[in-house]
Amino acid sequence: MNNLSGTTEMCRDFATKAKVKIDIVTVVQDYLILRQSGHIYSSLCPFHVPTSATFQVDQRNQSFQCVECGAAGDYYDFLLNIQQLNNPDYSCVDAIKEIQTVYIGHNYSHLLRKTSDRYHEVEEIYSAHQFLADLYHNFLFSEDGRHARKYLANRSISLEAIKEFNIGFAPDIPGFASQQLEAAGYNMELMVEGGLVGRNDQTGNYYDYFRSRVMFPIHNINQRVVAFGGRALSDRAKPKYLNSKETPIFIKGEHLYNLSRAAGQINKDNQKFYIFEGYLDVIAAWQGGCLTGVAPLGTSLTGSQSRLLTEYSNQTSICYDGDEAGQKATLKAIRTLQSYGFGVSVTVMPDGLDPDEFIKKFGAEVFQTHLQEYEMSLTEYYCFQNRIYFRPDEPSTFKMMLDKIMKAVTLTPNLPSETDESFLEDQFNISLKQCTRNYYIPIK
Template identity: 30%
Template sequence: MIDKGTIDKVMETAQGQITEVVSEFVNLKRRGINYIGLCPFHNEKTPSFIVSPHKGIYKCFGCGKGGNAVNFLMDHEQISFIEAIKILGKKFHIHIEEKELTPEEMAHQNDRESMLVVTTFAAGYFMDRLHKSDEGKSVGLGYFRERNFRDDIIQKFQLGYSPESRDAFTKEALRQGYKLDFLEKTGLTIVRDDYKADRFRGRVIFPIHSLAGKVIGFGGRVLRTDAKTAKYLNSPESEIYHKSKVLYGMYQARQEIARQDRCILVEGYTDVLSFHQAGISNVVASSGTALTPDQIRLIARFSKNLTIIFDGDAAGIKASLRGIDLVLEEGLNVKVLLLPDGEDPDSYAKKLGGEALRAYIQKHETDFIRFKTGLLLEEAKDDPIARARLVQDIVRTISVIPDSITRTEYVKDCSNLMKVEEQVLYMEIGKLRKKRQEDASKRTHYNENQSPGNSGMSAPAPVSDPMLKQAASSSNPFEAEEREVLRFLLKYGDAMLGEFEFDDGKREVSVGEYIVAELRQDELESVNPLYNRMMELYEENFRNENFSSSRFFVSSSDNRISSLATDLIAHEYSLSRIHDKLGVVSTEEDLLDELVPKVVTELKWKKVKILLDEKRQLLKKAEEEKDEAGFMELLQDFNNLQQAFIFISKALGGRTVV
């Protein structure tokens, strides 16, 4: 366990450096006092993800995600609170002491954490075997030396070797106390009845990292020339590794991609290694598979500019062309580079070296649509049917580009290249885009009809927390008013409000003290337990020295509290700038002495109004049942509530009793 003081120190440091934390995963650009980028939690083409260094929060106004630096890391990497604290502690050089977990405590760790522990051990084991075993040095290290990879590159990518012996790794892992269940779930060990074997035996190992640097999977290359097995082998899909969402080398390349605002995509592991060795480190690999939407969005988070490098294999190029439409659809600017015959990125990087390779890329990379048009024109030659198919193919590609100006430029170029009138191309593009919109509309209509209550909204995610379950199961008629009161409490709780009359006399109070006193004197509680918990926490802590309401709740270790606090603080309200009768613009903060009592009174007004409605129904029922005693008691309650309601209505400007 980590002591609370250390956790608080890590959270405070991370909150002050939230931009640095988030920028490791999202390409952020300054906008005023904040930073903006594409949200990593949902697919978007227009940035709506904001990081506020001043407030120490992030907030997406598209999908609603928000919180502090720890929340971000937990959500993004799907890790526990303690794991996030450890990562941030290491990042900010904060020493974290914790007791060693007992076997019983380790057994209570969830599957994902246990699998990450196993893959971390495996990566260390494979590296150790590469450098310290005779077999590893002669076979594995010998292979890397033969490929001319330097030691610093081998270390940078944590390359390793798995012994030829059937179950050498599995035996060592079991001896060290790692469970066979997790060895199997990570795909490191193949288990069939009593048979156990190492998946990657006899292969050099390429660890695959998450954006946070965690080893989540492995690629292995067999070295035996007579092996009747696949040359390359990857970890199977698991809780921690999804091949379609990962790009090899992204962890090592992400900062350089953002700095250069360009990503270079190659095919294999050694292509990435050779580029890094040549000094070009903004490069990632698709590991021999067609690009997926998730991988494209991963690139887009760091740069909108992508250069794809092909070797001279014509069949491979044509297969790849079909997938690049997905890249254009995501709004990326795509260029392609065709290497000379017989060369691949690995060999050519070693042949040219860094400086010459950079110059070659800059000189020979070509806009993708021009490249595709030229390639298909060469293939079609003078065949009219083939040329017609070419036009349709190119039009289909241009039609997926979201930016209209970019589409216009491509239409002009392709019209000249293909000798087809621009108007014809525009008409075909229009038809395709219209059909896509109609198809999307049908899908949306279908999803709306399938959603609960036909509300047009997707079903809410399952709630596992008992407190949130209770809140979700009961409707809250005071939701808007209670959130507004909480917003003032969190955003301005420390601000002084002025003098107010209380039971113990007239005194000056803060916004937070006023809200607490007003709600407590009328014993007002929410049907939402989370709102009540935040009020309780405020009461318990607001008199502490150096207490800051916004910082306290945003940096809460309770993800529900910090997320709600972020949402309330980040949200812009129409009252934020107000014109008085003289035309002078006031900020919300200037008018706290008017606005805070008003929002509290609004909440009281609505609560009393609903209580009156309930009493009316009970009075009606008592009258129908001829319950005279019950009727008189209810009538007394109703009259008291009505007097209170009239009083509150006058305070709000004389609202009519209904």
């Protein structure tokens, strides 16, 4: 293999591995004006003289194609080809540099060569995360971890769940983590970069990033610890939740809590992911028998997270908090998931309760029944959300709601081909009747 072909192969390897971090729409819209229709974006083709918008970007498949000239590929092919239009000397190495600096923003050269110094540095950051996860977990069971154990007991988190999710405790002891890391021989400059410790610019001393917090290790899809979520013991502490900062191995919008465990449970019996808002919701749901629960990491559900889910299933059910903020987040998550081709349903929680609180109050068995029997289709959910406007005796209001629901629901794949106003009107009338029922399980 000559040097040129070897370099080209390495660049393609990098681009493929980095694809999960990059949305093709983000790349293409830097060069073209795109018009969206669901998950398809259209434009004039830059690779020939077009007469119409024959150039299409498929966000679901992360690919582009011109139906007229035949140009096609992924984000890397597009970037390389469009740059070479103006600069024939633009190479695959130039493309990788642009991907790193513009679209990733971190040094991911370790993805190219395992023999590079950077690869071994990143491996040390991975190792340190696992080291601290085990350290925090063991400390939870010490005498000084009793307050954290009491907190978890009050949240109805079982010993089995504590062990399964490797939950730990970072004590309020100055230098606890930094001293242990240093004693174990870790490079402390790398520990700062990895977000595990900080450094005082004036004194040069290292300090712990997490103190006096219940610790939830966050794993990547390969089951490696890449970050932590720390929950304060007191609701008065600010912030209540503290996530690891973004590092060479962790960008919070590109990971989902519990995905590595949940993905392994996707099978013919568990065909969908349940999306919750937080760590404790996922853990409580797991205790209640819901084994495919995942959660974003303190942000709205992102496109990168949705793409991760498409590797395992095309069905999701959103189960966010029942308050106004939770329902706003639900609507946003629906739109994101629809753009990636997911079939989406929604389970609405009683107002004021999140899944964790629901299970604590009513028990795991009732929660499991709630997930199975009170799941709504999108048509039903939109009708439920807008039920105060249901006035079939007022034609203009009724028509306005039909139009609104049609626009929202028709983004969903796998609807009948005859989806039109008459179809939705039937669904609307069915949902209208269902909206009069008590959506929340009566608790005896």
